[in-house]
Amino acid sequence: MSAKPIAITLGDAAGIGPEIIAKAFRDAPEATRGCFVAGDLATLRRAAGFITAPGAPGLPVAELEAAHQAWDAPPRCIPVLQVVPARPPVPCGQVSAEAGRIAGDCVLWAARAALRGEIAALVTAPLHKEALSAAGPPYAQYPGHTELLQAEAAGHLGKSLSELPVRMMLANDELRTVLVSIHVSLREAIAAVSFDSVLQTLRITHAALGAALGRAPRIGVAGLNPHAGEGGLFGREEIELIAPAIAAARAEGVDAHGPFAPDTVFMRARAAAGHPGEFDVVVAMYHDQGLIPVKYLGVDKGVNVTLGLPLVRTSPDHGTAFDIAGSGRAEAASLIEAIRVARRLAR
C-alpha cells in the first residue's frame, strides 16, 4: 500500500459532496485512513453538522498543515487541507460561479499534488457542470473532471492532448467495463469505433488495470452490432475494425478476447457468488452498452475510474444532487467504494 495520502476533492460545495465526504469519514474509518479533504474547512464543518442529529456531539474537523499529516488524524475525524482561500460556505442547492471556481481550484490543486508525487490518488466528489461553466477560465472550457485532469497532466508531461488518450472505466463489485467513447450521440459513437480507438482502449485497459491487479487482465471485447454482427450479416465493424484491433493487441501481449455478442458478454464477465466471471473487464463500444449492465443492479456502489492518466483518479458514479444537498440524506456508499478502489489502484 502506498504510504502517500489520498486527496478527496471537495466537489461543488452547493451539492452533496461535502456531506458524503463527512459521512465517509464517520462511517468508514478503515477506508478513509490516510485520506484528507482537499477543500475548505468551513464547508466541511457545515457538512458535519448536516449529518449530525440535533443535540448530538458533532464530528470533529481538523485542519492539516500538509498532506502527509493525513495519517496522523484520529479515526472519525475529518482532516482538511485548506487549498482555497477561506470564506463563508456557498448556499446549498444553488448553481454559482463561486462554487464552480472553488471546486475547480480543489481539483487543480490535487492534480498538481498527484503529478508532483505528493499524494497517491485523487477521489473526486461531484462537480456541477453549469457552475464550472459559470466559473470562467480556465474551468469553463472543461465539460468535467476528466478533461481538466487530462489537460493538466498533458501540460505536466509536455504532451499534446491527443498524445494522452484517456478512457472511462466503470466498476462495481461484480463487473468492470471500459468505454471506447462516452458523451457523444449513438451515431457519433458508431463513427468513433475504429481500429485505432479500439486498439488504444485495449492498450490503456491492459496497462492501467494490469497495474492494479498485478497481472495482465483478461479482457472480453463486446461487438458493436447485435450478435457481434453474426458473421457480417448485421454490420461489418466486427470483421473490419474490432477483430483486427484485438489481433493487434494480442500481438502486443494484451490478453484480449472477442468480439463477443454484446447481449451476453457482460453476463459472462459478471463475477458473483457461484458465478466466477470469465473476464476481468469488458471493453464496451459505447456508453450505454457498458453502463446499462454496470448500473442494472443499482447505482449505489458504482465507481468511475479514469484510465490513461499518469495519476490515479476515481469518483462516485453520481452527481451533485442539488435537490437533497444539505439534508444529510445522501448516501456515501459510492464515494466510500471510490476511495477503496483508489487505494487498490495506487499500490
Added chain:
Amino acid sequence: MSAKPIAITLGDAAGIGPEIIAKAFRDAPEATRGCFVAGDLATLRRAAGFITAPGAPGLPVAELEAAHQAWDAPPRCIPVLQVVPARPPVPCGQVSAEAGRIAGDCVLWAARAALRGEIAALVTAPLHKEALSAAGPPYAQYPGHTELLQAEAAGHLGKSLSELPVRMMLANDELRTVLVSIHVSLREAIAAVSFDSVLQTLRITHAALGAALGRAPRIGVAGLNPHAGEGGLFGREEIELIAPAIAAARAEGVDAHGPFAPDTVFMRARAAAGHPGEFDVVVAMYHDQGLIPVKYLGVDKGVNVTLGLPLVRTSPDHGTAFDIAGSGRAEAASLIEAIRVARRLAR
C-alpha cells in the same frame, strides 16, 4: 384460464428441442398440464430416452387423436399429436433439410390451429436457421419463427405484412422489454427509430401486454443516446422523434413515460425482492439496449414473446445447441418459463 390446450412445437429434431420438451413434462407437471407436443411420436420417444438413466423406467409418450385430449393426459406423460408424416428420427446434431421441413411443418400446423381457435397458444422449441433455409419453399424465405407466423397470420386476416407489425418482447422474472428493432446493424437500428416505429411499438406493447395484465401497462421508454441526449447535446432523436411519439401514444391512452436515460431505465424497471419496478415494461430502441439487461443475470429463464399477432406465441430464449443435443444435458428452465408465460398471456 383458457380451456384450450397449448401446443409445444417440436423445433429442429436434431437439436435440444425434443429433450427439453420431455424434461418439461417430466419436471413441471403443473406448468405442462393441458399442453401437448405438435410433433412426431418417434422423436419424442427417443428424447424421453435421452433424459432417462440406463435401466430406469422410461417416460411414457402418448399419442393423441386430437388437440383437446391434451387435458386427459396423466402427469409426467408426454402427449404428442402426430402432425407430420411418421418416419425415423433424424440424427442429432446435424443440419438437414428434412429436420428443417419437419420443424416448419409443426409450426405451420400450430399456427393454423391457433388461428382457427383450436389451441390457446404456441410455445415454440428452437429452429435451426440453416436447416430451415435448406428445407426450401415455403420455409427457406423465413429467417425464423416470427416471420413465418407473421406471414401466416397476415394471410389468414387478409392483410399485408406491413398491416400486421410485430415486435419482440423479452421477459424474465424481473424485467420485460419490447424492442423497436431486432436483427439489423446498430447503424440501421438508429435509422429504424422513427416517430411511426416508436408509436407503433408503444401501441403494440400497450395492447398485447395490457391483455395479459388485465390493465394498461406502465411503459418506460428508453432514449436512443447517452443520457437520453442530454437535452439535445448528444443527439436529437429524443426531442424530434421519441418524445413526440410518446406524446401521441399518451393522447391515445397509452401509459407511456420518458424518454429516460438508457443506462438507468432498466434498473428502475427491475422488479425484485425489496425493489418494486417503476414500469411494467421498458420499450428499448435497439436489440442490445434491451437484451443486455434482460440477460445480465443469466439466460436460464429468458422468454421470448411475439407481440402484435392474433395468436399467443412464446419461446425459450436460446437456440438448438446442436453440440449437446442427444446428451440429455440441456436445461428446460427457459422452455418451462415460456409455457408459464404463454398460459398467462392466453387467459
